[in-house]
Amino acid sequence: MDTSPLQFDIAPSSGVPIYRQIVDQVVALVAGGRLTPGDFLPSVRQVAQTADVNPMTVSKAYGLLESDGVVERIRGQGMCVSATATSGPLAERREQAQQLLAPAIHRARLLGLTDKQIRALFEASLKDSAK
Amino acid sequence: MDTSPLQFDIAPSSGVPIYRQIVDQVVALVAGGRLTPGDFLPSVRQVAQTADVNPMTVSKAYGLLESDGVVERIRGQGMCVSATATSGPLAERREQAQQLLAPAIHRARLLGLTDKQIRALFEASLKDSAK
DNA sequence: TCCGGTGTATTACTATATTAATACACATGG
DNA sequence: CCATGTGTATTAATATAGTAATACACCGGA
Numbered sequence: 001m002d003t004s005p006l007q008f009d010i011a012p013s014s015g016v017p018i019y020r021q022i023v024d025q026v027v028a029l030v031a032g033g034r035l036t037p038g039d040f041l042p043s044v045r046q047v048a049q050t051a052d053v054n055p056m057t058v059s060k061a062y063g064l065l066e067s068d069g070v071v072e073r074i075r076g077q078g079m080c081v082s083a084t085a086t087s088g089p090l091a092e093r094r095e096q097a098q099q100l101l102a103p104a105i106h107r108a109r110l111l112g113l114t115d116k117q118i119r120a121l122f123e124a125s126l127k128d129s130a131k
Numbered sequence: 132m133d134t135s136p137l138q139f140d141i142a143p144s145s146g147v148p149i150y151r152q153i154v155d156q157v158v159a160l161v162a163g164g165r166l167t168p169g170d171f172l173p174s175v176r177q178v179a180q181t182a183d184v185n186p187m188t189v190s191k192a193y194g195l196l197e198s199d200g201v202v203e204r205i206r207g208q209g210m211c212v213s214a215t216a217t218s219g220p221l222a223e224r225r226e227q228a229q230q231l232l233a234p235a236i237h238r239a240r241l242l243g244l245t246d247k248q249i250r251a252l253f254e255a256s257l258k259d260s261a262k
Numbered sequence: 263t264c265c266g267g268t269g270t271a272t273t274a275c276t277a278t279a280t281t282a283a284t285a286c287a288c289a290t291g292g
Numbered sequence: 293c294c295a296t297g298t299g300t301a302t303t304a305a306t307a308t309a310g311t312a313a314t315a316c317a318c319c320g321g322a
Binding site for chain 1 (some may be wrong): 152156160162164165173219227229233235243246249250252253255256259
């Protein structure tokens with residue numbers, strides 16, 4: 001069993017339920033091809049510890065992913081990305097990213113930032129996330 | 132009483148509680164200087180109708196804003212931006228926008244998009260939000 | 263077999279979010 | 293005064309989110 005170094009970004013104060021954040025990230029990783037069939041996710045206990053949440057919360061996320069056919073839960077081994085889980089078409093992935101970027105940009109405008117300022121922030125974040 | 136054409140963007144499926152979305156947007160509008168002391172927010176009933184949520188939910192958001200000193204609730208008139216509510220320093224506003232942009236960009240990467248693709252999406256969204 | 267890991271079941275609990283409905287107090291304008 | 297708007301109080305309900313604790317079943321390796 002290959003222990004994945006994968007870590008989920010959980011922002012507890014973001015207002016989005018924890019389990020939902022996990023689900024969303026796994027879905028994105030699979031859609032983007034960074035998780036492929038046969039890959040294992042970090043265990044319920046690992047994620048719970050790393051993110052400092054209850055294991056059952058993580059299990060809930062994984063349960064939803066299983067219902068969606070993204071992963072298969074293998075007792076004793078862990079969560080395995082399904083054979084049927086394929087990366088998404090580019091257009092779809094674009095659309096999903098757009099739906100995250102657009103509100104963020106809109107909020108930046110509400111905050112009174114100019115296009116130029118928003119652009120600078122964007123480029124900085126893009127660079128930061130390159131690691 | 133000046134009826135504000137202001138409308139809140141409420142994304143029910145985003146996972147962020149509705150009242151929280153309202154609060155965040157008002158805070159951003161004030162920080163960005165687009166709402167200034169003496170301005171009135173749309174009424175509880177207006178927002179509830181527009182967003183198709185219960186008035187008490189909106190009232191909750193407004194109540195939190197009042198507790199934070201952002202608005203004053205004037206019975207019979209509506210919600211008025213407080214005299215003490217001032218736009219935030221640029222650095223703070225930048226920081227806030229960054230905290231929204233960074234996760235969105237990170238997710239875009241998880242989705243397997245290249246920098247170039249992310250940039251194109253960003254520019255498109257920036258243009259769209261210019262209206 | 264033992265050990266260390268995997269996920270699960272289970273019941274109960276707490277906290278939060280949202281809603282309902284309706285009458286009330288307040289404000290403004292005619 | 294009436295009409296139309298404002299926010300509020302109130303009690304109760306439902307749904308959701310997260311947690312606790314612990315033992316169980318399963319798995320793989322030594």
